[in-house]
Amino acid sequence: MQFIQLVIGGIAQGCIYGLIALGFVLIYKATETVNFAQGELMMLGAFCGLAAMTLLGFPFWLAVVAAILAMAAFGLLLETVVIRPILGQPAFSVVMLTFGIGYVGRGLITMIPNIGTETHTLAVPYKDEIWNAGGLVLNVEQMAVIAATAVLCAVLYAVFKYSKIGIAMQASSQNQLAAYYMGIPVKRLNSLVWGLSAAVAAIAGLLLAPITFVHANMGFIGLKAFPAAVVGGFGSLPGAIVGGLIIGVVESLSGYYLPDGFKDTAAYIVVLVMLMVKPNGLFGEKLRKKV
Amino acid sequence: MTTNPPPVNGLPVLKLSNVESAYGPIKAIRGVSLQVRSGDIATVLGSNGAGKTTILKTISGIIDPRKGSIEFKGANITANEPARIVQQGLVHVPEGREVFPLLSVHDNLLMGAYTRSDRDGVVRDMETVYRYFPILKDRADQDAGLLSGGQQQMLAISRAIMAAPDLILLDEPSLGLSPKFTKEIFEIVVRINRERGTTILLVEQNANMALNASDYGYVLENGRIVMEDTCARLREKDDIKEFYLGMKEAGVRGERRWKKKKTWR
Amino acid sequence: MRFIFKTDYNLDINLAKHSGHVFWYSVLMLVLVAAPWLFAEYWLAQLTFVLIYSIVGLGMMLLAGFTGLFSIGHAAFLGVGAYTQAVFVNMGVPFPIALALAGAVSAAVGVVVGLPALRVKGIYLGIATLAFGFIVEEVLVRWESVTGGNAGIHVKPPDIFGLKVDSGIGFYLLCLLVTVGATFAILNLLRSPTGRAFVAIRDSEISAQSMGIHLARYKTLSFALSAALAGVGGALYAHKLSFISPDQFNIIQSVDLLLMVVIGGLGSVHGAFLGAIFLITMPQVISLGKDWLPDAIGQAPGLQSVVYGAVLIAFVLFEPLGLYGRWLKVRTYLQLFPFYRKGLFKRQKSFQKSDRLR
Amino acid sequence: QSATPGVSKNEIVLGTILDQSGPLASNGKQFRMGLQLRVDEANEMGGVHGRKIKLLVEDDNYDPKKSVLATQKLIGQGNGIFAVIGRMGTAMNNASMPVQFEKNVINFLPYAAARSMSEPPHPLKWANQPSQYDQARVAAPRLMKQNNLSKACILYQDDDFGAEVLQGAEAGLKTIGKEFVEKTSYKRGATDFSTQVAKMKSAGCELVVLGTIVRETVGAIVEARKAGFNPLFVGSSAVYNEQVIKLGGKPVEGLYAAMTAAHPYLDAAEQPVRSWARKYQTKYNEDPTVNSASGWGAMDAFLKVAFKVGPNLTTDAFVKTMETMTFPPDMFGMAELTFSPTKHLGNQFSRLSQIQDGRWKVVSDYVAFSGLKSVKDKDGKLVVQSEFFKDR
Amino acid sequence: MSQDFLLSARNLTVRFGGVLAVNKVSFDVHRGEVFTLIGPNGAGKTTVFNLISRIYTPTAGSIEYEGRVLTEQPPHRIAALGIARTFQNIELFEHATVLHNLLIGQHVHHKSNVWAEMFFTRSVRRAEVESRENVERVIDLLDLQKHRDSMVAGLPYGVRKVVELARALCTEPRLLLLDEPSSGLNVEETDDMAFWIQDIKNELGITVLMVEHDMTLVSKVSDRVLAMNQGEVLAMGTPREVQTHPGVIEAYLGSVEDVSFLRRETV
C-alpha cells in the first residue's frame, strides 16, 4: 500500500516535471535551442493568472484563458524583440539569451512593489481537494496536472508528426538555410513556437500554482525538468513525459527508502546513469552524421 | 504550375541591375547586370570563386546586395525575405544540397511544396518526382541525411520541382552525380522547361552540358560579367572552348607549370 | 595598419607577434605589479577576485571556447578545489603543495566527468555537467566529517613554507603570480599540437578523428585541464573568502562562470580576463547606479538581476563576440582611421545549422 | 576628532548588506525598510549628538562572495563605515566578518540567528537574535512535555539554517532523554514533501519539529493534512510569519513557532505599535511585518548605544558602552537585552506562539535557554526546569 | 599476403537496416597505383571509404592493410597507420585558417606532451617549425600560398576541395583516399587535379584510392578501376576495359555520348 501510494505520488510529481519538460522539448524541436527561461515563463504565467483573478476579478476559468492568451502574446513579443534579431546565430547564443531573459523576468517580477517579493496562492476551485480511493489518497491538484499533461502531449505530438507547420518547424531547426530556400517563413514559425511554448508554460504555471505557490522563484523547478527531458531524449515529446515519470517515481521511492540526500539528487543520478547507458535518452534519435 | 501557358520566350522574368554583394569587407560580385527571359534557360559560367553562387544567393534573398536592384516578374524583390521570394514563384536549388537531414525523404519533398496549397497538384508532382528518381520512392521513409551524396542531390532538385515555381535557380545540379544521371538531370531540366514553361537560371561546372542545354549564357570572372551571348555563339568562341570546354590544343604537362591564366582584363 | 614582414617561421609561432605586443603587455604587467601601491585596498580586493576568476575563466575558455564542450556545472570544480585547499591548509600543509593538490584533485574529478562527455554532446553534455554539479554540491553537504557540511569551514591564510601571507597585498601578488603562470601555460598549449587538436574537435569531430586525433583522450584532457584551473581558482577563492560553504558552489555560480566567458568573448584568451572583469565590476556598477535612480526603482529588489539580465541580452544581441570582439573592432577602427568604412563590421546574415549532427 | 571609520563631524555612516534580489529578497526588503524608518526618525530629530545617520545598503543576492565584496566596498569607500548593522544570512556573516574585523568595524546585531553570530567571542561581534539552535532546544522538549508526547520527528532544510534547528532540537530532546524517531530533510526550494511526510507518518510521530522557512512549512503541513497525518507542528522563528497563515489557510491552524518580537498586527492592542505601523504604512505603502520590526529594533538599539557613548564616538568607546548595555523590552514584545564583556548575545529568551483562528497568538512567556536543566521528579520522570520557566 | 598489396578487402558487407549498402566486395590495392571506384549514386563507394577509415564497422568481411587487420583498429589510429582521406561533402575546420587546418594534418607526427607544451620547451618549438616546413611543402605543391591565412569558411568550393586534399597530404600518408576530388571543379581545375594526383603518385609515391564520376579524369590517372553497382562488384580492370563493359555503360555511363540533343533547336 505504502509502495503504491509512493508510486502514485511519484507519478504526480513526475507529470509536473514532464509538463515543464514539454515546454523545453517544444522549443528544442522547433529551434534547436534550449530555453533556460522556460521556468520563468511559467512563473510569469502563474502571475498572469493571479493578476487576472485578484486585480481584474476574473473567475478562475476565465483567468486561465486570459493568462494563456496573455502569455502566448508575450511569447510572440519576446521572440520579435529579443530572439529574432539573432535568428540564425548559433543555437548557443540563443541559449545565453534565455539565461538573460530568465534573469530579467525574475527581476522584473521581484521589482513589483508589495507583490513581487511575496508568495501568493491561486484560489483554484479544486484547492486541497482529495479523493480517497480504497485507502489511497489521490490529490485533485495533481490529477489535474496528469490529465493536462497527457492531453497537451498528445496534441503537440500530433502537430509535430502530421501537420505541415509542425514538420516545417522541425525542418527549420535542422537546416535554417534550406528552410529559407523552401520558402518556409522561418521567422513567423519561430514566433509561433515561442508563443506556443509560452502558452504551454502558462498552463504549467497555473497547474503548479496550487502545489508550489506563486512566487518569483517558482521557476527553479525547471532545473529538475531538464533531466526529465534528457532521460526521455531531448527531441521527443512522449520522451519528456516518460522521462518526467521516471524521475518522479525514482525520487519518490528513493526519498522513502534511501537515506536523506538521495531524493534531491535522484534526478541527477538517473540522468547520469542514463547518459552512460543510452546517451541519446530513451526516445532520442540516434544521430550520426553521414560523410 | 503545370497549367502555365506554353513558353512565351520574350519578356525578362528576372532582371539584375548593377548588383554588388559582399561578405564582410570582401566584395564577391560587382556591377552584375543580367536578364533571364521568360521560358529560357540561362546559364552563368565562371571559375572557382568567380561569384556564381553569390549571384544566386543574392537573387533569392539569402544575402542582401550592397548596391543595385533585382526585379522578378516586374516586381522589385531586392533584399526581400527569402520566404516571400519563394512565394512569388522563385526557387533556388542551393550548392551543397542542404537537405533536412533528420526528416524523411517524403517530408523533405513535402517541405519543397510548402508554399503550395493545391493538395492534388502536390500529390501529382510527388508522383512525377518519384518517376524521375525512383530511388527516392524506395527511400521515402529514410532520413534524408543518410542518403548518399548523389541521392541527396536528386532530392534537392526534386524539392524545387515540388514547389512548381516560375523560375528555378540551379546551382551545380550535376555535382556528385554519375555520368548517366548527369545526362538525365539535364534532360529533366530541359523537360521541365519545355513542358511546364519554367524559366531556369543554371550555374554549372560542366560547361559542355550547360551550354548545350541553355539558350543564353553569361561568363563571370572575379565577380564581374565579362561576356554574354547566346549559347550557340558562346560554344564557338575560342576562349570558351579552351577554358570551359577543355578543348586545349596541347594538353602538355609542362604548360601547367607556368599556368596560362585566362583573363579578359 | 601595421605590416609585418615575416622572415622566419618562428615569427608565426612566437606569442608576441610584434614589438607593440611586447611593449603593451609589459606596461600592463608593470601596472599589475604596482597595483597594491596604486589602488585603494577595496579596489585591490576586487582586482584579486578578477584574477581568481580569470584563472577559472581560462579553464572555461579552454573547454567551451576552444574544445566546444559546454559545462553548466563548473562551479563544482571550483568547489572541489576550494574544499581540497581548505582541508589541506587547515591540516597544516604548505600553500603551494595544497594548491597543487587542489588542482590535481579537481583534475581527477574532471576526468570522471569527462568520461560521460565522450559519448554525449551539446545539450546532453550540458545537462550531464549540470547534474554532476548538483551531485558534487550534495556530496559537499553530506560529507560532514571532511567538509563541515552546511555549516561551512573557515580557511587559514596561506602559509608558504613558513612565510605567512595574511595581508591583502601579499595575497594579491600571489594570485597575480598564479594567474600569469596559468595564462602562459594556456597560451603555450594553444599554440601547440594539443591546442590545435582541441580546436579541431570543436569544429568537426569526424575530421578531427580522421586526422588521427584521439577524441576521447583530448576531450578528457580538456576537461581535466579546465577542471584543474577551476580547482586552482577555487583554492585561491577559498583563501580570499576565508569561509566556504557548499551553497557557494551552486548552479548560480556555474551559470555565472558560463556567462563570464560568453560575455568576455568565446574562443579568445583575452575573453577570459575581460569576462572576469565584467563579472566582478558589474554588481558594483549597478549599485553605484542605484543611487542615481528614483527610489522606487533604485531601491526595488530585483533591480540587480534585471540589469544583469539586460546587459547579457544586450551583449548577445549586439556583440555576439563579447567584449573581446568589441575591442577588436575598436582597435581595427583606430588602426584604419581615417579609412574606416561603415560596412566593415556589418553583420552578415547567417543561418543556424543543426548541431545535432556534428 | 579621532580617525574612527565612518564617523565625521556631522555624520555617522553605517552599512547593511541584505538580500534585495535573491531568494529572501522579501525579508531583506522589509528589514531594510525597518532600518531606514528608524534612521529617518532619528535624523528628523537631529541625529545623534549632532551627527546624522547615513545608512548604506548593499545587495548581496544571498551570495557569500558578493557579501564579502560588498563588505569590502563599504569599508573601503570614502571614510568607511562605523559598523555593519543587520547583515542578513549566516553564511554571508561568516564569510564577511573576518574581513571587517581586520578593519575594526563592528558587526552589529546581524539579521541571522546562528550561534556563530556571537561565538566564538570577539569584541566586535554583537548579536541579539537567539539562535535557531536555542529556539529549537527550548521549544521541542517543552511541547513534548506539555502535551505528554513520546515520539518526535524533524523535517529540516538541508543547509546551515536547517542544521541549526536540527542540532538544537536534538540537544533539547536529549535533556528529556529522548531522540528523534525520524529525521528527514529537503533541499531549499523543494515543493514536494510527500515522501518526507510518508516517512514521518509511518514512524508515528506526534510532534514534528520544522526546520523550515515559509513555503516549505506550508507545503509540508498541507501534505501532511492530506495524508491524514495530524501531529503537533512546531517551527523556529523562521516560520513565525504572516505569510505562513496567508498561504496555508486552514491546514496550518495550530502550528507553533518560537519567536521573540511579536508580529505588529495593525489592530494590535498597544497604541505605540499601532501608530508605529501607521507611520510605516504611510511611508512605504505596505503593511509592516515582523522583519520590519526587527530592522527598526536593530537600528533603535544602535541609536541608544550611540547616544550613550556621547559626542566622542569611537569604536572602542562604543564597544565599552555596549558591554554595559541593557535594553528594556521594546513595544513589539522583544525581551530584555543585556550585554556584558563576556555576553555578546543580548537575548537569551524566546517564547512560543501558535496560529489560532488565522492569527499568531503568543502562548507562552519568555523562556531562557541558558538556565535550562532537566531534573528527575518524584515519579522518576525527567522534567525540564528553569529559573525562567513560567507557563501562561 | 603478397607485399604488393597495400590494402586488400575481402568480402566486405555492410547492412543499414534494410539497405545492403555493400555486399561481398573484395579488391586489392597495389602499392603505388591509382585505384578508382566508380559506380552509380548509392552504389556504396563512400561506404567502402567509411569502412576503411573505420567510421563504419563491416557487418561481415575484413580489410587488411600492410599486413594488419584494419577492422580491429580504433578510428583515430587510421591516420597514424598512414591512411588519409578527403570527404565527399568537405569536412574542414571551418573556423580556422588554411594554415591551421594543414597543421592539424601534421598531428599524427607529434608525440604531444602536455607538460612540455605548457612550457613550450625548445623541442616543442623545434617540432613546430618542422611541422610548418612540411606544411609549406604541401602548400607549394598545391599552389595554396595566397589562401594560407584565409579562413576556410570564406573560401570558394573549389579551393576548399584543394585544401582538403592538402590537409590529407599533410598527414604524410601511404594510402590516400579521395572521395570525388573533382566534383565542383571546372574543366581546367579538374586538369590541375589530375596533374596533382599524378604528382602525388609519382613524386610522393603515395598510393591513391579514389571515388570519381568524371570519366576523363578517371581514364587519365587511374591504373585500375573497380565498378560497383548496388553494393556489389560489377567490373574490374583497366579504365578502358571497365568503360566498355556493357553493365557499366548500362548502369553508370549511359549510352548517349553527344549531348546536343538537349538543345532547343533540335527539339
Ligand SMILES: Nc1ncnc2c1ncn2[C@@H]1O[C@H](COP(=O)(O)OP(=O)(O)OP(=O)(O)O)[C@@H](O)[C@H]1O
Ligand atoms: N561566407 C563567405 N565569407 C567570405 N567570403 C566568401 C564567403 N562565401 C564566398 N566568399 C567569397 O566570395 C567569392 C565568390 O564566391 P562564390 O561562392 O560565389 O563562388 P562560386 O563562383 O560559386 O565558386 P564555386 O565554383 O567554387 O562554387 C569567393 O572569392 C569567396 O572567397
Ligand SMILES: Nc1ncnc2c1ncn2[C@@H]1O[C@H](COP(=O)(O)OP(=O)(O)OP(=O)(O)O)[C@@H](O)[C@H]1O
Ligand atoms: N548510415 C547509413 N544509414 C543508412 N543507410 C546508409 C547509411 N550510409 C549509407 N547508406 C546507404 O547506403 C547506400 C550507399 O551509400 P554511399 O554513400 O556509399 O553511396 P555512394 O556510392 O558513395 O554514392 P554517391 O556517388 O551518390 O556518393 C545508399 O543507398 C545510402 O542511402
Ligand SMILES: [Mg+2]
Ligand atoms: Mg558556387
Ligand SMILES: [Mg+2]
Ligand atoms: Mg559517395
